[in-house]
Amino acid sequence: MTAEAPTKVIGKALKRREDPQLIVGQGNFLDDIKLAGMVHAVVLRSPYAHARIRSIDTSRAQAHPGVVAVFTGEDMLDINPLPCAWAAAGGRVQNNLNTPRALAVGEVHFAGDAVALVLAEDRYVARDAADLIDVDYEPLGVVVDARKAVEPGAPQLHENAPNNVIFKWDCGDAAATDAAIGSAEVVVREEIINQRLLPTPMETRGALARYESSTGEYTLWTTSQAPHVMRLLLTAFVFGIPEPKLRVISPNVGGGFGQKIFCYNDMAFTMWASKKIGRPVKFVEDRSENFKYSTAGRDHISDVEIAGTRDGQITGLRVQTYANLGAYISTIAPGIPTTLYGRIITGVYKIPAAYAHVTGVYTNTAMVDAYRGAGRPEASYLIERMIDRFAAEIGMDPAEVRRRNFIQPQDFPYHNGMGLLPYDSGNYEPALNRALEMVGYADFRAEQARARAEGRYLGVGLSSYVEICGVAPSAWIGLPGEGWGAGLWESANVRVHLTGQVVVTTGSLPHGQGLETTFAQLVADELGVAYENVVVEHSDTAGTPFGYGTYGSRSAAVGGTAIVKSTAKIKEKARRLAAHMLEASVDDVVFEDGKAYVRGSPDRSKSIGEIALQASVAYSLPEGMEPFLDETTYYDPPNCTFPFGTHIALVEVDGETGAVTLQRYVGVDDVGTVINPLIVDGQLHGGIAQGVAQALFERGVYDDNGQLVTGTLMDYAIPVASSLPSYELDRTVTPSPVNPMGVKGAGEAGTIGSAQAVMNAVIDALAPFGVKHLQMPATAERVWKAMHG
Amino acid sequence: MIPAAFEYFAPGSVAEAIGLLEQHGDEAKLLAGGHSLLPALKLRLSQPGVLIDISRVAELHGIEAGDRLSIGAATTYAAIASDPAVLGGCAVLAECAGQIGDIQVRNRGTLGGALAHADPAADLPAVVLALDAAIAVQGPAGARSISADDMFVEMLTTALEPNEVVTRVTFPVLGAGEGASYAKLKHPASRYAIVGVAAYVRLHADGSVAAARVAVTGAGPRAERQHATESALVGSAGDAAAIAAAAELAGESMEYLGDIHASETYRRAMVKVYTRRALEQAVARARG
Known part of the structure; x- marks a missing residue:
């Protein structure tokens, strides 16, 4: 009988069963769905980043042949604004909570804000009609930078948020940190900017809603990473209808990276309009709209001080961060720069005194929320950059500084003193050592010196990261604890x-x-x-x-x-x-x-x-x-899991142009038990591409008028295969004690571990020029200026 | 990203295309590969009422080898990059065409389209200038030839008269003692040239420089010859020092563009660097 037992498949690199359908074009994505009687929606968007709407005249659009209806925000006042599901720990966001409505009412707060909805028999007609809507705007002052937005006299976005402050939040021990920094042998200060990124899923977002008057039931097909949560938010909070009156279906979803977690206005206006006109309503954003309207990621400005001894012991870390959350609060935005950032700011190190203070800020930009890694890449970048900065200051090998400060295997479960649940398990040094061995670290410095003599600038960059996966338990993350408005x-x-x-x-x-x-x-x-x-x-x-x-x-x-x-x-x-x-x-x-x-x-x-x-x-x-x-x-798990690893990048900088070439990329990750190594590697590959891209290519830029300068893929540089080397990956396996399988999570580790490896390498290459820090992305011009400026 | 409505014509000949242009006047735009036009239409930056698709006009296709290479205007970058006659006789053209954009762009984008559109960051205008290519055009008044030096007038503006169509472009076949190169700093998103420099040199038997043509694209509003660099090089030994000195003169009298990817200052510095690199390679190739 035992001969009949199928071969065990856990740990096997099985090819994804999802792929054949997608490869032969038989996937079923939102825009593939066509319902009888369906109308197409196009949104008229504000060209201004901040303006009062004096009037909207839709009559010419209404009269355009093929147009079924035109609506404005005033028409949809019978539904509520979108909810915020994570107001940060302690309910920090309360009287100044401003979430988007289905369409803006009275005032627009960023370029791309939704002003009117055109429904037509086809999308082309709807788009033509949108040009026929006359809106009289009174332009108002604009601020796009989080640090400038909180200064006195800055343009104000919302009356209930003086100085555009959404919340002030902190964690750690302020007094002990002040004391540690005040008495330290060495203190290094730096401004660390984690630039805005545009998640750019291959499939853009959208929604298709059908209302049946006979049953009073809605069906919503939408590009969502969380259809049950969308049902809850839309019924209980936006529409005030019983939950069973809405069925939410996510068809094939073409990448999300966090951008598709959230409740968006198009879900609400397609539902509302479908009931109003008695026909299914489809809205699919185009790439420009995805860049202008759907959520962005990161966008932190931080003042950081790291303190320690001349022999490499870190004694203190103080972080003051301005987190740009955009014009309104997206679904879980306040939780990202707080729980998922501040609480893990000490990374893989035992830092006896640490303190993080975060100011969440409104600006006239698209909303910012979770993007692959969500808070942990920002934290990991910050601490890993500062560790290198500190190592350079005291003249110690950055690998040695890491070793001297690592949390040790016997310290787990480890409390980092920042209000996080204990790190579940870890063994950081073997991953570091393996990565150093793979990259040939011992020989690299000699090669680097030889190259410098020839006028070639090589650099090596280390990143030892830890992150938080499978956030739980609900009793900790939920309202009484970290402020998440439900369970996990x-x-x-x-x-x-x-x-x-x-x-x-x-x-x-x-x-x-x-x-x-x-x-x-x-x-x-x-x-x-x-x-x-x-x-x-x-x-x-x-x-x-x-x-x-x-x-x-x-x-x-x-x-x-x-x-x-x-x-x-x-x-x-x-x-x-x-x-x-x-x-x-x-x-x-x-x-x-x-x-x-x-x-x-x-x-x-x-x-x-x-x-x-x-x-x-x-x-x-x-x-x-x-x-x-x-x-x-x-x-409901008893704890989060804490994957970790060390990534190392080798770069060459062209001394004449500043162009950076990523020559090698080594990653040793510990994601706990691996169920399917092919899938885990695939997740790491994609994640690393996005982290490398943050270091070298990507940045969402607004001009002073609040116009998105990087509004197309001709301007916003996503990574492509030809801009990346073949990754050299290995892993250690430290099972998580949190779950019976011992898995930790692999979806974001690559992104969390990578940007700082590349930046540390670039800055290492620039050491002969006295460069101590450089903001991301390390574009050729920035690097050139650092060398020649 | 949905264009405004337009009428679409697909003429079978150049004459027919010119007739349509005359009939529709300012309302009409020629469509070839569409890689510049279609994004402009989708963003409604351009809203022509009529599109005349010349991509399938047979007489605009094909590469003919002879004393000079004659390439149909509707020939794609990919076709140019892989053509044996181009690779053998004018390798720099294949080299340049083969690195434009990405595979999808190269399979659609056309030689004539790139020249007629005259995007300030397009690659081919620099090569056309450096190689002294001739642009054959046809219009209501008949056929004529525009020299490369006369072609690029302003940003997005060429010497083409209204209702004229680029039909073919002829390039020299390079022989012994001649060499050319294209060196480029790529825009990280679009892969257009932030700075692109095409260089051509002809050497005397003693190795000194008999002739040089250098052109820069990407840095300013239009692709532009670098006469000071060329003059400095001609008559020189063509060695590293001469090239470096000549390259230092590049870009001095140019207008520059600046954006978030590269400031004017940076472009100015890169013009010199890439001029030197292009010349070094061109001379090395000329020396065989």
Whole structure:
């Protein structure tokens, strides 16, 4: 019988089962969906970054042939503004909370703000008609920079937010930090800017809503990473209707990177308009709108001081950050520069005294919210840049400074003193050592010296990072703790059908992470069934249990654990039913590798298929047992997980032009147990590309009038394969004690670990020029100026 | 990113295209590869009422080898980059065409389109100037030839008369003692030239420089010859010192553009660096 047990698949580099459909063009994305009677929506957007709307005349647009209706913000006052679901710890954002409405009313606050909605028989007509709307604007003062926005006399965005301050938040020990810095042998100060990034998912965002007057029910297809959460927010907060009156479906989603977590105005206005006109309404943003309107990431300005001894011991860290959150508060924006940033600002180091103060700021720019890594890349960049800055100041090898200050293996679970739950597990030095070995660190300095003699500038940059995944438990992250307006558990239902096929439904929402593959691997091994016989269903509130969705690298650690716990319940029920079928005592029956057998008599056994059949037909069940193998789990983890690693970049800087070439990129990551190495590597590859791109290429720039200068892909430089080297990756495995699989999370680690590796390398290359710091991105001109200025 | 409505014509000949241009006047725009025009249409920066698609006009295609290379205006960058006659006789043109934009751009973008549009950061105008290419055009008044030096007048403005169509461009076939090169600092997003320099040299038998043509694109409002550099080089030994000295004179009398990717100051410095690099390679190639 044991010969029948399928091969174990956890740890195998299976190709993603999602891919064939996408590769042959059979995916079903939002814009592929066409409903009978559907109208197309186009949004008229404000050309001004800040203006009072004196009047809007839609009559010419209404009269345009093919136009079905034109609406403005005044028409939609019967629905509420979008909710904020994370007002930061302690409810810091209260009386100054300004979230967007479906369409702006009275005033626009950034260039691209939504002013009017045109519905027409086709998208071209709708776009033409938008040009026929006459809006009389009274332009107002504009501020786009967070530091300038809080200065006296700066233009004010919202009456309830004096000096444009959304919140002031802090963590750590201010007094101890002041003392540590005041008495330190060495203090290094730097302004660290983490520039605005535009997430740029390959598929832009949008929504398609259908209202049925006969039932009063809405269906919303939308590009969301969290359809259940969208249902909750739209029904309970925006529309004030019962939750079951809305079904939310995420079709294939073409990348999210955080930008698709949030509740957007188009979800609200398509629903509202669909009811109003009695026809389905579709809105899909174009790339310009995605850049102008959908959320951006990062955008911090920080004043940082790091203190220590001449022999390399870090004794203090003080951070003052201005976080630009844009013109309104996006769904979870306040939580990003607070909980997910300030609380992990000390990184992988034991820093005895640390303090972070964050000011959240309104500016006349698009909203800023979570973008791949969400707070942790900003933290990791800051501390890793400052460690190098400190090492240079005292003339010590940056690898040695890291070693001297690492949290040690015996320190776990480790409390960093910043209000975070304890780091679960870690062993930082082996990852550092392995990365140094791979890159040939010992020989590099000699090579660097030789190259300098020839006028070539080589640099090496280290980054030892730690991050937070699978944020939980709800009691910590939720309202009484960190201010998240709900929970962060995850759900999973596992059913074994009478044919032996297993159907898993999850509240997670894969949009590129390969969860259909990974989750099937988990279930196949747990239940001892063939991988091919496991189907993973998701993304439709009508067919899946409530779940919080996929973001924050939470799906394996939280969603995966919910699945494993459901399979455990299935196995237990199968064992009891098998005992009944085998006329054995329950205590004598063991479930293992897809079958239940009597201990000591392995030939007396029933396969999971046989058990499932009996459970389904239910001709003979034990007293009191319900039919079917069908188990659901709502799993709330006891802690977050803390992946870590060391990344090293080698660059060459062209001394004449400042152009930076990334020559090698080495990453040693510890994401805990690896379920599918191919998928984990893929996540790391993509993540590293985005981090490298922040260091070298990407920046969202507004001019002083609040116009997005980098509003097209001709101006905003995303990474392409030809601008990156082949990564050299390895890993260490330190299982997480938080979940039974020992997984930590891999979705964001690459992004969190990489930007500072590249920047540290660039700045190392520029050491002969006396360069101590350079802001990102290290464009050729910036580097050239640093060398020749 | 949805264009305003337009009428679309796909003429079968140049004569037919000219007829349509005359008929529709200012309302009409020629469409070839569309890589500059279509984004402008989608952003509604340009809203012509009529598009005349000449990309499938047979007489505008094809590469003919002879004393000079004659290349149809609607020939794509990809076709130029991989053509044996171009690679053999005028490799710098293939080299330049082969690095424009990305594969998708090269499969659509056309030689004639690049020259007629005269984007200040386009690559080919510099090569056309350095190689002294001749641009054959046809219009209501008949056919004529525009020399490269006369072609690029202003930002996005050429010597083309209204209703004229670029039909072919002829390039020299380089022989022994001649060398050319194109060196470029790429814009990180668009891959256009922040600074692009094309250099051509002809050497005497003794290795000294008999002739030189150097042109810069990307840095200013139009692609432009660098006469001071050329004069300094001609008659020199063409060695590293002479090249460096000549390159220092590049860009001195130019107008510059500046943006977030590269300031005027930076472009001015890079013109000298890339002029030197282009010349060094051109001379090395001329020496074989």
